[in-house]
């Protein structure tokens with residue numbers, strides 16, 4: 001499902017306009033429509049995938065979700081509760097102009113729109129997970145009229161023009177064309193007195209605060225879906241979903257590589273030479289690390305399972321410690337003399353200047369070169 005390329009199914013470019021998509025869909029759907037290919041299983045399968053593709057690409061909101069990738073499964077529930085047509089509302093909208101025999105009429109369920117929000121988390125919040133509250137205003141079904149838009153939900157009569165079917169059929173050459181009934185706007189019913197609470201819309205705007213726990217280990221670019229927390233559907237259709245795009249702020253010294261938590265540990269050149277017991281910062285309490293004598297700059301130490309959780313795989317990465325060695329930038333006269341002695345003893349001082357302590361080009365750059 002997730003790997004289907006709806007664009008190639010409809011034979012359009014990824015940057016095609018909604019109009020081009022609709023045109024191409026109509027052309028293909030007419031070609032493969034079961035009425036024109038009776039008993040042809042391949043055409044029927046083709047017809048189904050064309051409709052599936054158009055159900056997504058024909059809706060700019062679903063299309064942008066599809067383009068962003070990874071959430072195609074979120075489109076599947078739209079067909080639940082659809083009466084009459086297995087292909088959803090877009091199908092009906094386009095096909096009502098071309099084909100007869102659909103048999104659907106009257107108000108049909110429509111899924112509510114999705115809502116998209118951005119949330120920025122600190123590095124620690126993303127790593128450890130946290131509860132977030134999102135304030136939003138969304139359409140909800142009007143309760144006094146049960147979403148009908150009619151006073152008390154009862155001030156409705158069946159449309160006499162279309163006798164409640166919502167459409168009118170006209171024979172036009174090859175096709176039986178069916179058009180939405182203009183008397184009732186295709187709803188099959190006429191409201192005789194509108195609900196004052198929602199002014200007949202059937203939905204009211206409501207402020208809500210949605211609280212959810214974002215799982216530990218989310219990273220930037222992750223989109224979290226909360227089912228059913230979008231706008232209310234119409235005529236008993238399901239609510240849309242709430243999508244949350246996560247951005248994670250960078251940390252001053254931690255970074256993320258895959259599921260590994262990476263930290264640079266700076267040690268002095270003396271700690272590198274003699275070894276030492278040091279502490280490594282983590283997102284919890286620090287961990288002790290024993291440095292061996294002769295620890296090399298750039299060496300890496302790993303703490304298994306002390307990294308970041310992966311909410312998808314439920315695995316936990318490692319804490320990766322990269323050792324860097326700090327070279328002093330200023331030496332006292334005494335320190336310099338000691339290091340020059342070291343250089344002489346180790347036979348390593350041949351290139352450094354002897355007397356001039358000004359430019360630091362001698363022993364100091366030697367020490368530096370050892371560590372770089």
Ligand SMILES: [Zn+2]
Pocket residue numbers: 159160161162163164165166167181182183184185186187188189
């Ligand atoms: Zn009507």
Ligand SMILES: [Zn+2]
Pocket residue numbers: 142143144145146147148149150195196197198199200201202203
């Ligand atoms: Zn109402």
